[in-house]
Amino acid sequence: MPNPSPAMPAQTVIEPGLIAHSQQPFNAEPPADQLRASFITPRHRFYVRSHGDIPQLDPAAHRLRVGGWVSTALDLSLNELKDRFPSATVMATLQCAGNRRADMQRVRPVSGDPWAPGAIGNAEWTGVPLADVLRAAGADEDAALHVAFDSADECSTDGKTFRYGASIPMTKALGPEVLLAWAMNGDPLEAEHGAPLRVVVPGYAGVRSPKWLCAISVQDRPSDSPIQASDYKLFPPHVTKETADPAAGITINAMPLNSAICEPAPHVQLPPGPATLRGYATASGRAVVRVDVSQDGGRTWLQADFEDHPGNAWSWTFWRATLDLPKGEHELVVRAWDEAGQTQPAMPDDTWNFKGYLSAAWHRVPVSVG
Ligand SMILES: Nc1nc2c(c(=O)[nH]1)N[C@H]1C(S)=C(S)[C@@H](COP(=O)(O)O)O[C@H]1N2
Numbered sequence: 001m002p003n004p005s006p007a008m009p010a011q012t013v014i015e016p017g018l019i020a021h022s023q024q025p026f027n028a029e030p031p032a033d034q035l036r037a038s039f040i041t042p043r044h045r046f047y048v049r050s051h052g053d054i055p056q057l058d059p060a061a062h063r064l065r066v067g068g069w070v071s072t073a074l075d076l077s078l079n080e081l082k083d084r085f086p087s088a089t090v091m092a093t094l095q096c097a098g099n100r101r102a103d104m105q106r107v108r109p110v111s112g113d114p115w116a117p118g119a120i121g122n123a124e125w126t127g128v129p130l131a132d133v134l135r136a137a138g139a140d141e142d143a144a145l146h147v148a149f150d151s152a153d154e155c156s157t158d159g160k161t162f163r164y165g166a167s168i169p170m171t172k173a174l175g176p177e178v179l180l181a182w183a184m185n186g187d188p189l190e191a192e193h194g195a196p197l198r199v200v201v202p203g204y205a206g207v208r209s210p211k212w213l214c215a216i217s218v219q220d221r222p223s224d225s226p227i228q229a230s231d232y233k234l235f236p237p238h239v240t241k242e243t244a245d246p247a248a249g250i251t252i253n254a255m256p257l258n259s260a261i262c263e264p265a266p267h268v269q270l271p272p273g274p275a276t277l278r279g280y281a282t283a284s285g286r287a288v289v290r291v292d293v294s295q296d297g298g299r300t301w302l303q304a305d306f307e308d309h310p311g312n313a314w315s316w317t318f319w320r321a322t323l324d325l326p327k328g329e330h331e332l333v334v335r336a337w338d339e340a341g342q343t344q345p346a347m348p349d350d351t352w353n354f355k356g357y358l359s360a361a362w363h364r365v366p367v368s369v370g
């Protein structure tokens with residue numbers, strides 16, 4: 001990075017290929033067709049979601065502390081972490097809880113950036129399993145405990161400034177898929193993705209994968225950071241920003257089944273005849289077993305073909321389908337099915353919530369053919 005200052009100035013264009021929702025904090029996603037161009041999402045097409053300025057941390061000086069309900073507290077440099085534990089690589093999709101929020105925004109106003117289907121990416125993450133580090137510290141593994149993470153970045157919401165923090169239940173933290181990662185797609189992490197060290201919690205909302213990781217604490221309660229305690233909660237449709245009781249909201253951890261059409265783009269003009277639809281589907285821990293597409297708003301369906309469908313449940317699936325489109329206006333639709341026989345809700349209205357989280361209704365793309 002050319003800028004040696006502790007945080008990037010607001011006007012820095014971090015990834016010119018991304019569509020920015022805001023520059024400070026930097027929040028940006030790739031155009032959907034570019035997202036669909038490679039099964040492993042390259043860094044320049046990987047969405048960025050940050051709550052504060054992006055810290056520029058010195059990898060040589062960086063420390064990771066592990067404490068709380070452990071028998072031996074640890075304080076490790078990055079090199080000590082790499083030398084002491086066998087490394088692991090996991091292919092996993094990372095997805096923001098606000099991915100596809102734009103669909104809910106069209107129902108009724110919601111808070112947060114209006115993400116299209118691009119607040120998602122699939123990468124090969126390399127690091128050490130969190131479970132190995134917890135065991136080396138002699139962590140209490142009681143299923144009722146939580147593993148909390150502290151980051152280096154300062155965030156502010158509603159006038160309060162605090163360091164980013166989040167936690168996951170011990171039961172998830174011990175899973176072999178959960179990594180303390182220093183590399184993405186074989187390269188050291190970039191600053192915007194959490195360099196030099198981040199957590200990757202496959203299957204969980206991105207918010208539980210803290211970037212710029214400084215400390216881990218085993219504790220009997222979730223992180224008390226506002227990110228954990230009040231943000232990223234799912235509320236019923238009648239609850240508003242004014243009436244929301246954060247303690248009563250559901251903590252967003254595992255992500256629901258979702259799918260999106262990445263090509264064609266909404267509102268394009270197509271010639272009559274065969275049109276190829278391409279997109280992704282993800283079940284976040286379960287396997288996607290079927291994807292259906294419709295050209296008439298969901299009255300009739302055709303089964304899509306899988307293009308890339310790894311046996312690994314942490315990674316998304318790429319699908320493709322060809323429809324014969326006559327002249328006129330059409331609403332293209334996709335829905336996925338998981339191995340439990342579940343599918344997505346039909347309308348964004350069905351799961352609308354004022355924060356616009358977990359927007360996972362059938363994805364609808366209007367096109368004109370003529
Ligand atoms: N320290 C820190 N970690 C963070 C965040 C953040 O703002 N600060 N954003 C979270 C959210 S909401 C998401 S969706 C993912 C995004 O990761 P990415 O920017 O590498 O795509 O990081 C998570 N980890």
Ligand SMILES: [Mo]
Nearest residue numbers: 096097206207
């Ligand atoms: Mo997110």
